[in-house]
Amino acid sequence: xxxxxxxxxxxxxxxxxxxxxxxxxxxxxxxxxxxxxxxxxxxxxxxxxxxxxxxxxxxxxxxxxxxxxxxxxxxxxxxxxxxxxxxxxxxxxxxxxxxxxxxxxxxxxxxxxxxxxxxxxxxxxxxxxxxxxxxxxxxxxxxxxxxxxxxxxxxxxxxxxxxxxxxxxxxxxxxxxxxxxxxxxxxxxxxxxxxxxxxxxxxxxxxxxxxxxxxxxxxxxxxxxxxxxxxxxxxxxxxxxxxxxxxxxxxxxxxxxxxxxxxxxxxxxxxxxxxxxxxxxxxxxxxxxxxxxxxxxxxxxxxxxxxxxxxxxxxxxxxxxxxxxxxxxxxxxxxxxxxxxxxxxxxxxx
Numbered sequence: 497x498x499x500x501x502x503x504x505x506x507x508x509x510x511x512x513x514x515x516x517x518x519x520x521x522x523x524x525x526x527x528x529x530x531x532x533x534x535x536x537x538x539x540x541x542x543x544x545x546x547x548x549x550x551x552x553x554x555x556x557x558x559x560x561x562x563x564x565x566x567x568x569x570x571x572x573x574x575x576x577x578x579x580x581x582x583x584x585x586x587x588x589x590x591x592x593x594x595x596x597x598x599x600x601x602x603x604x605x606x607x608x609x610x611x612x613x614x615x616x617x618x619x620x621x622x623x624x625x626x627x628x629x630x631x632x633x634x635x636x637x638x639x640x641x642x643x644x645x646x647x648x649x650x651x652x653x654x655x656x657x658x659x660x661x662x663x664x665x666x667x668x669x670x671x672x673x674x675x676x677x678x679x680x681x682x683x684x685x686x687x688x689x690x691x692x693x694x695x696x697x698x699x700x701x702x703x704x705x706x707x708x709x710x711x712x713x714x715x716x717x718x719x720x721x722x723x724x725x726x727x728x729x730x731x732x733x734x735x736x737x738x739x740x741x742x743x744x745x746x747x748x749x750x751x752x753x754x755x756x757x758x759x760x761x762x763x764x765x766x767x768x769x770x771x772x773x774x775x776x777x778x779x780x781x782x783x784x785x786x787x788x789x790x791x792x793x794x795x796x797x798x799x800x801x802x803x804x805x806x807x808x809x810x811x812x813x814x815x816x817x818x819x820x821x822x823x824x825x826x827x828x829x830x831x832x833x834x835x836x837x838x839x840x841x842x843x844x845x846x
Contacts, residue, residue: 533581541648599627630674638691712769748801
């Protein structure tokens with residue numbers, strides 16, 4: 497990991513802080529951070545990511561829903577907001593407006609994670625000018641050839657150029673802005689992290705390497721011949737001996753107490769990697785964030801985690817790091833009719 501002088505291990509500290517929480521209260525206070533999935537599509541096809549095989553409809557969040565959630569979150573005392581989760585946030589044309597609105601109403605920290613590819617390029621400047629506090633590029637290879645295999649697209653040079661663009665922008669306009677690069681290590685890119693550090697280390701505050709792990713939606717095995725000869729990946733590739741991986745798969749899961757994940761449909765999910773809405777625990781159609789956070793459904797799932805009773809849910813396979821049968825929970829929440837009075841997040845096709 498490379499660390500910049502101003503942020504010295506910022507991401508590492510953020511990761512450690514996720515686990516240092518009280519996990520005993522079934523109706524805990526709202527977290528200080530909220531993640532709003534304004535878009536669930538992606539222009540890349542990273543072979544370790546479930547997005548390419550996601551079964552949900554690919555949409556963007558309705559603008560009125562985004563603004564209502566921002567207002568509710570700010571009034572509830574939440575200070576930090578990110579506009580990403582399962583997809584590439586820059587694919588939503590309203591991103592710059594949402595960042596500007598979040599800053600205008602008083603959020604102290606607005607941040608994003610992006611693949612930084614060609615689709616992102618023309619929208620970088622407006623988002624930066626809107627007042628973004630932090631941007632992380634997900635770059636999962638240190639060479640162009642390896643990048644194309646991991647990401648499924650040949651955009652390595654474009655991404656490096658965009659990192660340099662953002663670095664220069666903040667030097668000239670916003671020195672306080674944080675800039676990071678992350679790298680998920682797998683057998684396909686192992687040995688190229690040092691190459692990535694050499695290319696971007698001087699441009700950003702921190703380059704961090706994450707060990708691969710399956711969290712939430714399982715990847716399933718893919719037909720190698722039909723996927724550019726990229727190897728399949730899944731539970732069998734996870735190193736459970738790595739302390740971070742052990743922490744991420746221990747019960748009760750930290751996310752149920754520290755993550756406020758709003759899906760593009762306007763639901764609250766218990767997991768940031770719940771790509772197919774199998775862990776919906778609340779709805780924002782007619783409910784506030786606090787009501788959804790304290791819903792009976794969410795409290796019941798927290799209770800199951802405290803008792804170690806996750807069998808039959810998406811959580812069970814994640815904790816065991818094995819293929820385990822599961823079914824979506826709380827289907828009644830995702831099947832509830834959406835009315836005008838509930839300020840619907842009907843979504844628009846990307």
